[in-house]
Amino acid sequence: MSIAVPSSTPRNAGAILAIIVASYLMIVVDISIVITGLPRLQSSLGFSAAQLSWVTNAYTLTFGGLLLLGARAGDILGRKRMFTLGLTVFTLASVLIGFAPSATWLLASRAIQGAGAAVLAPSTLALLSTHFAEGPERTRALSLYAAAAGVGATLGLVLGGFFADLVSWRAGFFINLPIGLLLIVMARRHIEETPRHPGRFDIGGAITSTLGMTALVYGLVRAADAGWSDRLALAALVGGAVLIAVFVVIERSVSQPILPLRLLANRERAGAYLARMLFLGGAVGFWFFSTQFLQGVLHLRPIQAGLAFLPVTLPNFASAMAVPRLARRFGNEALLVVGLLLGVSGLAWLGQAGVASTYWIGVALPMVLIGLGQGLLLAPLTAAGVAGVAQKDAGAASGLVNVAHQLGGALGLGLLVLVFANAAPEASHDTASLALRISAVMEVAALLVGLALIAVLLFIVVPRHRRARHLEVLS
16 A cells, blocks of 8 residues: 555645755754864864764764654654654754763763654655655655755765864854754644554564664774774674564564564565665765865865865755656666666775875766766665555654665774775875775775665566566556
């Protein structure tokens, strides 16, 4: 059964779409906005090198760990209510970060902000799915949503560099206050509450999924910081795997699971989740390590490094906006394949950059390919992840899309940090060794995106073509 939607587009569809996209853009931007400003933040609050990585990781841990619980809460309590709650928590936490007098205060506030994002993110996609019918309306809406996901990461880098250089790293968080308040008022006015689905919370599933995903992400973060031989990191990874296995057993036995496993029974949706994880695993290497290349190898200032991402941001937005027209002409499968091919090509090209490379040839041109590919890819991949989902499972399906997004990035970053650490002699810390390490990271990132392409071909493109040929034979 398809997701139930209004028989006609609501008169305030434009306002609803703007609220949803702007809210999701805030979430994605705040993952990356601190990266280009980390040196200024470190000197301001006295972070140690080890503590500094937790500015990002505290957010990722709570975001990834609480996503499924946030999605289920929307199904039971109403998605508008949870959307407003998540947006409120996220906005207040942003203000706390902006006022942070110490490292501990900032990290605690980032964790709260991640919890707000975990409630907000699934509600954004679920509300979009329930307000826009499958077909051209939803394709256009998903294109804007995907543009927020794709552009948001690089936009955060641009804004982070701008604020850190010209104002303060704190400004990137204070700006969320007026935006958040405006979105809360607009949401209360324009978005209608979705039907609640009576039932109980799957407490066992919520606990095991949250702790399991948190343990996995923590284990990866810890391993990246302390090494893969660290006992605590290994214990967290093993414990996380065990908890996820227990979670699956619980979901098979309860009547109202937090994650209906039937969502994974559909081959195309499962392929969309897998491809998204692999793609984000590679893309996170581009976002995280390109900044280091720009500042550590090409010696750009933070604001220059932020602006240096425009060759990926602008093509990303342009191609994402062209998705509805291109999808009607060529189909989503073609966009998935072309987008991933462009991503592989761009990352492989970027992997050739070294100390003698120029920005325009070695960085900017491959960025254009990466931006075009990501813009073409994310909307069809998101559509495949929620296609044909029943109304009662809309929140869980949107939660899975976001879980795949966050955990793919966390798993990928853990792997790519390991590649970075081992790509050059341990004692080498000069510019040439930094360039060599980042080159190796980009090559492995290209491999991960290539695996995403294989997953799309095997689980989405080939089954659809077989089904189309079967229907031709029957007709």
